[in-house]
Amino acid sequence: MASREWNDRRIEDLVGNLLRAGVLLSAGIVFAGGILYLWRHGLEPAGFNVFKGEPSDLRSISGILRDTFHLRGRGIIQLGIVVLIATPVARVALSILGFIEEGDRLYVGIAAFVLVVLLYSLLSSGFAG
C-alpha cells in the first residue's frame, strides 16, 4: 500500500500543477485582453442590462482565434475564458494518465468515463466549430 500512497501524492502534484498553470495562463490572457478592452472602451457606458447575445465571432473557437489575431480585446479575453474552461477537462485527462501509470484499472475507467461525458456535452453544444 505504501507505493499507492506515494503514487497518489504524485497524481495530486501533477493535477495541482496543471490547475495552477491553466489558471495562470488564462488569467494572463484575460488580463492582456482586458487592458486593450478598457483602453479602447473604458469610457463608454456599460450596457449589460439589455441582453443582446454575443456576436457570432465570440461564440465559436475559430471566431475567437480570428479576433485574437486581429488583437481585438474582447476576442483575447474570450480566448482566456476558453483556456479556463479547458483546464478542468485537461485535469481529468491528466489523471487518466496518472492512474494508468499506477496500474489502477478501476480508476482509469472511472476517469475515462467522466472525460467522455464531459467532451460529449462540450462538443455537442456546437461552439467547438
Next chain:
Amino acid sequence: MNILLFSAIVWAGACLAGFLGSLTGLGGGVVLVPMLTLLLGVDLRYAVGASLVAVIATSSGAAAAYVKEGFSNVRIGMFLEVATTLGAILGATAAAFIPASAIAVIFGLVLIVSAYLARRPRPVSDRQLPPDPIAVKLMLNGDFPEGEGLRHYNVQRVPLGWGLMCGAGVLSGLLGIGSGAMKVLAMDQAMKIPFKVSTTTSNFMIGVTAAASAGVYLGRGYIDPGLSMPVVLGVLAGSWLGTRVLVKTEVRVLRLVFALVIFGLGLEMLYKGLAGRF
C-alpha cells in the same frame, strides 16, 4: 456608469464571491448572480454566464492549492463526478418536462433545513465507525492535515452519497445553480467525510460540472468578455485568499459561514421559484 467603473465594481464583488466560494466549496455563483442582477441591473442571462465562469475559476484556482496540500480527495472527487455528470445530462434533458420553479421551491426548503443541520459539528463518535466495504474497494478512505499531523477518515454510506450526487447533477442541469451545496451536504452529512475534506473536494468537482455546460452557454452567447474579465481576475484573487484562510480556520467557524451562505441561497431559490423566474 462607464465600463471602467463597472469593471471595478464587478471585480470587487468577484473577489468576495471567490473568497466565500473557495471557503465553503459552493463556487462563486451564489454571491455573484444576485449582486449582478439586483445591484447592477445586469440581464439574468449574462449574470448566469458570468456565474458559470466564476465557478470554474474558483474551482481551478482554489483546487490547485487544496489538492497539493492534501485536503481535496482526488479519488472521491473522480468517483462522484461520474454521478454528477450523468445527473447533469439527465437534468438538462428533463428540464423540458419538469417545472423548474417547483423544483426550485423544494430545493430552497431543503437548503434552509440543511443550513440548520450543517451548522452543528458531527459527534466525534462518527470518526470511530468501521469502514464501508465499498469505500475500501474504491480506495476512498484517506487522510488530511489537521493540527500538526494527518487525520485518517473512513467514508461511510457510499451508495447513498453517490445517489445524492446524481441529484446534485440533476439540479445543476435543471436550475444551473446550487449543485455545490448538494455536493458538500452529501459528503458531509451522508458520507460523513470531514468538513474541510467535503468542502475542498466539492470545490475540486464543481469545475468539471460547470465546464460540462460551458459549451452551451458560450454557444448561446451568454458569456460576455466585458463581464468575464473582471469576474475571472477578481474570483482568482478572492479564491487564493480563501485557500490561505481555510487552512487556519476552525471547522466550527467554517460550518457557520457555510450554513449562512446556504440559508441565503435557500431564500433566493424560494423567491425565484415562487416568482416563477426559472
